[in-house]
Amino acid sequence: MHCPKCGNKLVLKFCENEGLVPYCEVCEKFKFPPFSTAVSMVVVNKTQDKILIAKHTKNNDFLLFAGYIKKGESAEKTLVREIKEETGLNAVKYKYMSSKYHEPRNVLMLNFIVVVSDGEIVFNEDEISEIKWCGFDEALQTVSRDSTAEFFLQNAIAELKKNKI
Numbered sequence: 001m002h003c004p005k006c007g008n009k010l011v012l013k014f015c016e017n018e019g020l021v022p023y024c025e026v027c028e029k030f031k032f033p034p035f036s037t038a039v040s041m042v043v044v045n046k047t048q049d050k051i052l053i054a055k056h057t058k059n060n061d062f063l064l065f066a067g068y069i070k071k072g073e074s075a076e077k078t079l080v081r082e083i084k085e086e087t088g089l090n091a092v093k094y095k096y097m098s099s100k101y102h103e104p105r106n107v108l109m110l111n112f113i114v115v116v117s118d119g120e121i122v123f124n125e126d127e128i129s130e131i132k133w134c135g136f137d138e139a140l141q142t143v144s145r146d147s148t149a150e151f152f153l154q155n156a157i158a159e160l161k162k163n164k165i
């Protein structure tokens, strides 16, 4: 790994309360490894008994809705923007659930349950090939085993079965 500022090779150095952290001997600064942050959304209808899932054109998998948080944006603003962009629906309520680091994309995912308004779903056919409302069990069956999506879905469904958000 190299310093993003000067290009010098980083060394590992002990940082109090943090352990070994990449360090630039030219800049004399610790360089914490960069990663992206994104929101992941379990989108539910108003009565909170159906989950909206989408099949993406690129990998043909059913996935939860997700989007990168833009620099300067809050996670809450991102989720409202992403839901509108991807489905045409309005987020009316949301609740933060949990986070998980997703190694393949070097991204920290923040998962929310998002309640959306009723309405016609409008989606981009270049990105999404199919979109559907399904019950809790069906939603769980559509996502890949041991995936980050499955982890978030299990948490969200356990919460929704206890009480509405």
Ligand SMILES: [Zn+2]
Pocket: 003, 004, 005, 006, 007, 008, 024, 025, 026, 027, 028
């Ligand atoms: Zn440097």
